[in-house]
Amino acid sequence: xxxxxxxxxxxxxxxxxxxxxxxxxxxxxxxxxxxxxxxxxxxxxxxxxxxxxxxxxxxxxxxxxxxxxxxxxxxxxxxxxxxxxxxxxxxxxxxxxxxxxxxxxxxxxxxxxxxxxxxxxxxxxxxxxxxxxxxxxxxxxxxxxxxxxxxxxxxxxxxxxxxxxxxxxxxxxxxxxxxxxxxxxxxxxxxxxxxxxxxxxxxxxxxxxxxxxxxxxxxxxxxxxxxxxxxxxxxxxxxxxxxxxxxxxxxxxxxxxxxxxxxxxxxxxxxxxxxxxxxxxxxxxxxxxxxxxxxxxxxxxxxxxxxxxxxxxxxxxxxxxxxxxxxxxxxxxxxxxxxxxxxxxxxxxxxxxxxxxxxxxxxxxxxxxxxxxxxxxxxxxxxxxxxxxxxxxxxxxxxxxxxxx
Amino acid sequence: xxxxxxxxxxxxxxxxxxxxxxxxxxxxxxxxxxxxxxxxxxxxxxxxxxxxxxxxxxxxxxxxxxxxxxxxxxxxxxxxxxxxxxxxxxxxxxxxxxxxxxxxxxxxxxxxxxxxxxxxxxxxxxxxxxxxxxxxxxxxxxxxxxxxxxxxxxxxxx
Numbered sequence: 001x002x003x004x005x006x007x008x009x010x011x012x013x014x015x016x017x018x019x020x021x022x023x024x025x026x027x028x029x030x031x032x033x034x035x036x037x038x039x040x041x042x043x044x045x046x047x048x049x050x051x052x053x054x055x056x057x058x059x060x061x062x063x064x065x066x067x068x069x070x071x072x073x074x075x076x077x078x079x080x081x082x083x084x085x086x087x088x089x090x091x092x093x094x095x096x097x098x099x100x101x102x103x104x105x106x107x108x109x110x111x112x113x114x115x116x117x118x119x120x121x122x123x124x125x126x127x128x129x130x131x132x133x134x135x136x137x138x139x140x141x142x143x144x145x146x147x148x149x150x151x152x153x154x155x156x157x158x159x160x161x162x163x164x165x166x167x168x169x170x171x172x173x174x175x176x177x178x179x180x181x182x183x184x185x186x187x188x189x190x191x192x193x194x195x196x197x198x199x200x201x202x203x204x205x206x207x208x209x210x211x212x213x214x215x216x217x218x219x220x221x222x223x224x225x226x227x228x229x230x231x232x233x234x235x236x237x238x239x240x241x242x243x244x245x246x247x248x249x250x251x252x253x254x255x256x257x258x259x260x261x262x263x264x265x266x267x268x269x270x271x272x273x274x275x276x277x278x279x280x281x282x283x284x285x286x287x288x289x290x291x292x293x294x295x296x297x298x299x300x301x302x303x304x305x306x307x308x309x310x311x312x313x314x315x316x317x318x319x320x321x322x323x324x325x326x327x328x329x330x331x332x333x334x335x336x337x338x339x340x341x342x343x344x345x346x347x348x349x350x351x352x353x354x355x356x357x358x359x360x361x362x363x364x365x366x367x368x369x370x371x372x373x374x375x376x377x378x379x380x381x382x383x384x385x386x387x388x389x390x391x392x393x394x395x396x397x398x399x400x401x402x403x404x405x
Numbered sequence: 406x407x408x409x410x411x412x413x414x415x416x417x418x419x420x421x422x423x424x425x426x427x428x429x430x431x432x433x434x435x436x437x438x439x440x441x442x443x444x445x446x447x448x449x450x451x452x453x454x455x456x457x458x459x460x461x462x463x464x465x466x467x468x469x470x471x472x473x474x475x476x477x478x479x480x481x482x483x484x485x486x487x488x489x490x491x492x493x494x495x496x497x498x499x500x501x502x503x504x505x506x507x508x509x510x511x512x513x514x515x516x517x518x519x520x521x522x523x524x525x526x527x528x529x530x531x532x533x534x535x536x537x538x539x540x541x542x543x544x545x546x547x548x549x550x551x552x553x554x555x556x557x558x559x560x561x562x563x
Contacts, residue, residue: 027486067458344444345411348524352407361443374443374465404419404468 005291006301006383011035015384022355022392027172027200027333027380029222032286038155039163039285041276050274052251066277070267072284076263076291078208079200079234083266086233086240087280090200092122094218094233095166098195098269101243102216103164106193109135111163114192115290116154116178116369117143118171121363123197123218124223127166136163143370147174147323155186159327162192169201169217173362173378174323175333177205184213199223203301203382204331206295209234225290225383230279233270240266247272290383300384302332305381309334309390316397323369332381335362338397341404342379349403350377350396357393409520410527418472423479424461437537438462439529444470448537455485462534469518469527474534476515477553486542493535500531520536 009015011033015023019268025030043065049056051063061285074082088094103126107113113127117140132136139157142150144225149167158165165187170177187194196214201207203224209217218237220231235243245252245263249272254262254389290298313319318339324330338346349357358378361368379393428434428449437446446464450457460478462469477496483490495512498504502522509516521531 034478287516342444342471344467344527344530345469348410349407350528368443403407404416 006297007033009120009211009384012384013037015393016018020354022056022353022389024379024381024385024389024393025356025358026203026326026385027175027378028358028383029228030225030382031204031384032227032282033225035289036227036282036285038226040282043278043281048278051277052268052275062277063307065277065281068391069277069284070281071234072287073280074234076287077202077217077234078210080210081237082233084237084240086235086270087275088231088233089209089218089220089229089238089276090222090231091120091133091197092216094216094231095126096194097212097246098216098235099130102193102239103127103130103246104134106257107131107134107136107163110161111136112139112157112159112161113137113164113166114139114141114154114162115166116141116145116149116168118149118174118176119168119366120168120172120197120199120365121365122199122203123166123195123364124166124400128162128404137161140366144368146325147171147176147327147371149176149178149183151179151182154183158186158190158192158241160190160207162187162190162401166197169207170204171332171364171367172200172333173322173333173364173367173376174265175200175331175380176324177201177329180212186303188213200331200333205292206377209360221279221286224286227279227284228288232274237266240270245272246270249273251275272316276370293383301383302381303327305385305390306330306332306334308387309379309381309393312390312394313397316394317325318403319397322376332385333378333396334380335376335378335384337373337376338400343375345404346377346397346400350393353396353399354394355379355389355392355396396400408550409497410524412520414514414517416476418469418475422462422471422475424482425463426461426473427463428459428461429517431459433541435501435508435537435541437533438513439470439533444530446470446474446534446537447553448474448534448541450538450541455487457481457484457486457489466561467527469530473518473531476517477494477534477538479480480515489538489542491554493539496535498533500528550552 010032016030047061047065049059051066071082074085079085142153144150171326194214195216197216198219217234222228252264252272254264318380320337322335343359360375431449432452433450435448444466446462449461451459462474499509500521506519
């Protein structure tokens with residue numbers, strides 16, 4: 001089934017130019033289809049002006065492109081009220097926005113913030129810093145040996161003092177798909193606000209924000225075929241409206257008096273300065289591309305590739321696989337170590353064989369400590385990946401074994 | 406090309422590192438850290454006046470960083486502060502490609518690291534132990550990081 005890619009690799013200029021490249025680092029960033037690049041160029045060639053400002057037709061057109069992009073992306077992630085989708089640079093900025101605005105005005109001394117032990121640093125350090133600044137307590141839910149959130153431990157940690165519960169929809173280092181509904185129900189039972197890091201979910205799973213029940217959801221465009229520099233924070237209207245602004249300046253104001261100002265309506269209140277229209281347009285084109293394939297088919301493709309990859313990798317001498325054994329609970333990520341070889345050496349040798357993988361702590365140092373490893377190597381797949389890429393990975397890891405004896 | 410990097414000598418030192426032990430009554434003890442891949446080593450130094458009487462290390466890291474630490478400890482033992490520093494400069498030039506392997510006969514077996522110059526991402530691995538030694542010789546007590554070693558923008562991301 002996945003002997004062939006789900007898409008034509010020729011759609012991706014970088015892959016077309018490098019037919020021997022086995023790009024297995026899509027969890028870090030995806031390659032970009034020509035349709036996305038073309039959409040961005042077309043915006044600059046045909047519609048470029050500063051939106052929301054000029055009293056002329058071209059500026060109105062730029063404004064319209066920007067608005068359409070927001071609507072398109074909102075539809076892709078199941079947001080009916082598109083003004084609640086705020087453009088940011090990516091997941092990191094989205095989560096920082098929540099920590100600098102909502103958390104700093106709502107978390108008080110003695111409150112508790114709960115996170116999981118599998119966070120990417122982007123959904124960990126902001127809450128750690130809020131806890132330090134507000135004299136709140138940061139609690140970290142245990143991760144099981146199989147790389148899942150220990151739900152019993154999470155239930156113990158969540159109390160009526162919990163103001164905020166942050167968790168990843170999908171773990172970047174292990175690929176674990178977390179039980180969003182169960183976590184949200186738990187948080188709601190004590191009135192805690194939920195913040196979900198969707199960076200590794202939106203590219204790979206059908207996501208419907210309105211149906212999920214989380215209060216804040218963050219994702220990046222560049223991991224889902226879109227350009228670097230465009231991502232979004234989604235929130236609930238009533239929450240967003242009560243929050244203070246993140247950055248101040250142009251576009252985000254209503255009236256500026258000498259000594260005070262009032263804020264613009266959503267989403268503009270959170271988008272100070274000239275917006276990144278071209279990247280938003282590119283991300284909207286990425287949504288078109290993904291929808292044309294179908295998110296369900298993408299998921300099937302990745303389950304098939306993961307089933308194959310885990311079976312093949314497990315047969316290589318010295319390999320330890322991390323994360324859930326059940327591919328149904330795992331996104332397109334294989335995190336592994338090789339006995340007697342540091343992941344950095346694995347990555348260098350694989351690179352010499354045309355295989356791109358990530359080696360390191362994956363911005364998840366607390367998780368690495370939990371797994372008792374300094375680092376892992378991580379291979380991750382996407383729509384253009386094939387069994388051929390997995391075969392190259394396996395062959396490369398066998399070559400590592402040869403070199404290191 | 407990997408053969409140029411993973412020479413037999415380097416692999417041997419990775420498997421059986423020399424001076425891989427803690428040291429009691431050391432004059433200097435310093436932690437070196439490479440945030441990119443999590444390489445971490447502790448270096449111990451015992452001085453006899455201006456000379457390095459004994460040097461040892463322990464820690465975890467990739468083959469390049471471990472072998473480099475192992476071979477460095479063998480190379481600098483008995484050397485003066487100045488000699489060790491001069492050796493570091495030559496070594497650094499070798500791994501960054503400023504010094505050809507053929508012109509580095511004075512470095513002896515350390516020349517095995519000449520292949521690193523073709524792998525800019527690995528320069529920081531090869532030089533971690535040396536940076537740590539350099540700081541220890543200058544009496545610094547803080548953690549040494551090679552974050553800024555090698556090309557810019559090569560730090561850990563998502």
